[in-house]
Amino acid sequence: MIKTPEYKARVFGAHLVLIVFLAFVIYPLAYLVSVSFRTGHTLVDTIIPSNPTLEHWYLAFEQPYVGMNPQKKDLDGIESVTFNNALGDVTFTADGQWTLTAAPRVEAEYFPLRSYLSIGFLDRVGRVVASTEPVHLVLDTADRADRYSDDVVFIAADGQASGQLTIPDTPAGAERTTVQYGNAYVAKPTFPVLSWLMNTIKVASISAILILLLSTTSAYAFGRLPFKGKGPMLKSLLVIQMFPNTLFLVALYLLFDKLGGFVDFLALNTHSALIIGYMGGLALNIFMVIGYFDTIDPAMEESAAIDGATPFQTFYKILLPLSVPILAVVFILAFIGFVNEFPLASVIISDLDKMTLAVGAQQYIQDQSQLWGDFAAAAVLSGVPITIVFLIAQRFLVGGLTSGGVKG
Secondary structure, X not given: OOOOHHHHHHHHHHHHHHHHHHHHXXXXXHHHHHHHOEOOOOOOOOOOOOOEOOHHHHHHOOOOEEEEEEEEEEOOOOOEEEEEOOOEEEEEEOOOEXXXXXXXXXXXXXXXXXXXXXXXXXXXXXXXXXXXXXXXXXXXXXXXXHHOOOOEEXXXXXXXXXXXXXXXXXXXXXXXXXXXXXXXXXXXXXXXXXXXXXXXXXXXXXXXXXXXXXXXXXXXXXXXXXXXXXXXXXXXXXXXXXXXXXXXXHHHHHHHHHHOOOOHHHOOOOHHHHHHHXXXXXXXXXXXXHHHXXXXXXXXXXXXXXXXXXXXXXHHHHHHHHOHHHXXXXXXXXXXXXXXXXXXXXXXXXXXXXXXXXXHHHHHEOOOOEOHHHHHHHHHHHHHHHHHHHHHHHHHOOOOOOXXXXXX
């Protein structure tokens, strides 16, 4: 086949469109991952974090994180400066002599605490022009002193250390001389992110399984069994499905509020009530399964019926094995939808430890505190169960399982 210039141009154009499309899809995710590895909660940085940290991921996995914030004190025109860098009280004199008296502000379970001291020169806008080699400090319990090398100044929790920093001549372009130090801190998890993740997996899995069970049986009844009123019922389902789910939030809230007085597992603030509420989105899946059932030749079911099979036996021994691709699609779409669902879960669930991840992650973004780094880590974590389910079920998504099922 001779490839004309027009053909090559079309192929090139198609590849270019796909590349641009992938960039639009991948960039937001890459930026979200980048935010989860940035120091602090800034949204303004390069796609590769300039000062990466695992703090947000430690907190997402409900583990405390011992970190260090860079701090500085001006030295120009003063005899001495005193500050506290979480290890203890530090006195620094104009000739470079420093003394640290240990007075840690955190419990020993978070030791070791690390810090440093160095001389930094800043320009008139506060940017570092030059700095000396830092002196590394570590505070730990006395029985661990032998774990540290000689290039680290070790201080026990009740000890003292001192030393000398050489203050070089002010380099060109520098306006200020500072002593720079590391201020150790301990960040503790404030929200039960792993509990939210487990709640999400539990609710999404049970809901998706129930959706799969109800949609397949309903689709079989509507698609294969004759009964009175089938047409109007299907049309009613289609009309109801056209209304946004948010229109039913008030009704569902009042319904579960009343039912909870009689049946405990249907009360507000329970996962079972949320799962029952999710069953309302069944109609679209029923139509999907009916459409797939219509592609399967009824002759196989008729043959089974002739051999004495009941309608139920025909359903689960003939129809279901041939419908694995659509079953996988229904389960995956339902699971993804329930993992990401927010409106109904935010109305039904109010206790912090019972929230799903989509609802709980909103706790990071409040008017008085916007913890974008922690939010990004939790958001990325929510994609893990979706990815796992998709990787497990993707082999069932290949069509053509019914080919050859009917002899020609």
